[in-house]
Amino acid sequence: MHQEIVINLPIEPHEVPKLRESVGWDGRYSDYPLLFERCNFWAGLRDEHNELIAFGYISGMGLQHGYMEDIIIHPEYQRKGIGEALVKSLLQEADRAGLEIVTLTYDKKHQLFYTRSGFVPSAGGVWRKG
Structure with missing residues (x-):
C-alpha cells in the first residue's frame, strides 16, 4: 500500500463508527460528525x-497542548506500519500547528508502540462519570 496518511481527510459520519466497531470498540455514532467540528485536526x-x-x-x-485519541487501524491492516505513520503524521501536524505538548492515554x-x-x-x- 503506497497511499499517504491525509490530514483532515474527507470522512462520512458513518465511517469512523464502522472502523471503531471493526476493532471491537463501541461505534459512538452520535459523536459524528460533531467530532470533526470540535477537534483540532484528524488524519x-x-x-x-x-x-x-x-x-x-x-x-x-x-494553544500549547493537544490530546491524541482514537488511533484506529482496521484489523486487516494492523502491524504493517500504518499506525506508526498515522501517529507520525498527527505529530507533524501538531508541530506545524504550534502545539508543544501532546498527551494520550x-x-x-x-x-x-x-x-x-x-x-x-x-x-x-482518568476521571469517568460514575
Missing part, C-alpha cells in the same frame, strides 16, 4: 477500495 487513510482503514485525531484548545499493552512513536510514559489519571 486518515483509505485502502484501494476507498474504505477508511485508519483514523486518529488531536483535540484541545489549540493507552492500554499498557500498547506502551512499546507509543514509546517507539516518541511518547514518554508518565503517570496520570
Whole structure:
C-alpha cells in the first residue's frame, strides 16, 4: 500500500463508527460528525477500495497542548506500519500547528508502540462519570 496518511481527510459520519466497531470498540455514532467540528485536526487513510482503514485525531484548545485519541487501524491492516505513520503524521501536524505538548492515554499493552512513536510514559489519571 503506497497511499499517504491525509490530514483532515474527507470522512462520512458513518465511517469512523464502522472502523471503531471493526476493532471491537463501541461505534459512538452520535459523536459524528460533531467530532470533526470540535477537534483540532484528524488524519486518515483509505485502502484501494476507498474504505477508511485508519483514523486518529488531536483535540484541545489549540494553544500549547493537544490530546491524541482514537488511533484506529482496521484489523486487516494492523502491524504493517500504518499506525506508526498515522501517529507520525498527527505529530507533524501538531508541530506545524504550534502545539508543544501532546498527551494520550493507552492500554499498557500498547506502551512499546507509543514509546517507539516518541511518547514518554508518565503517570496520570482518568476521571469517568460514575
